[in-house]
Amino acid sequence: MAESASRYGRVRDAKLARETILDAAEAAFAQHGFDGARIEAVARASGYNVSLLFQYFGDKLGLYAAVLQRADRQTSELQARVLASVLADETIASDAQRFRAFLETAVQAVFDYLVEHPRLLRILTWEMAEGWQTYSHIASQFPPDESDHQLEDLFKSAWRAGWLRSDFSALIQLTLVFQVCQSYLAFLPLYQVMLPGEDVFSERALSRAREHLVRLIVAGMLIDLPQQTNEERG
16 A cells, blocks of 8 residues: 555656646746757756756757647647537538538637636747657647547538638647637737837737637638527527
8 A cells, every 4th residue: 555655656756746747847948948948957947957957858859749748738628618519510511600600609618728728829930940859759749639530521611612712721720719819919028119108918809809800710611691580590
């Protein structure tokens, strides 16, 4: 019994150490990018020594990959929650209003996720500025999600039904959703400079921006669909 408790304690401590290190690394990569972040600084911020970082993650690139893999798991969980009911219903692409509602929910979820994860937002902005050079070295560690094929089928069905403006890959279209939300949030400090009298960071301002982006993005993806009447909504 004592041995089992001791083993559980070691596993729990190791998990805590890994998460603490990943939190410190995420902060460093967000502030300085991959090239500018220093392993020694991550070790100091986490409270663990450099040798333990190397033991867990191998090297700086391995640590960076682990940070992004954690984020990838989180976004996959988000995607699963958003898409669960949609992908279970094979008829949704035949109903224009339900397909619109799905896209609106997806945009809202992406925007909210990025608001809640500002460090990931900055890391991805660094990557974009550097031409995704670092990510290209670890891209093979991020296999396609199982739902990707289902999404492609869903978007193809919506295209054949005449709802979508483009037959672009679902992956590209949904990545563009991510990029538009990312761009808006990354530019917030500039908007504040341009509009010094407004609070662009407030919860109310972000909610208003989210709704604007939902309308903008979904209108760009879909053809002009007839509006539902009150009877249809009821």
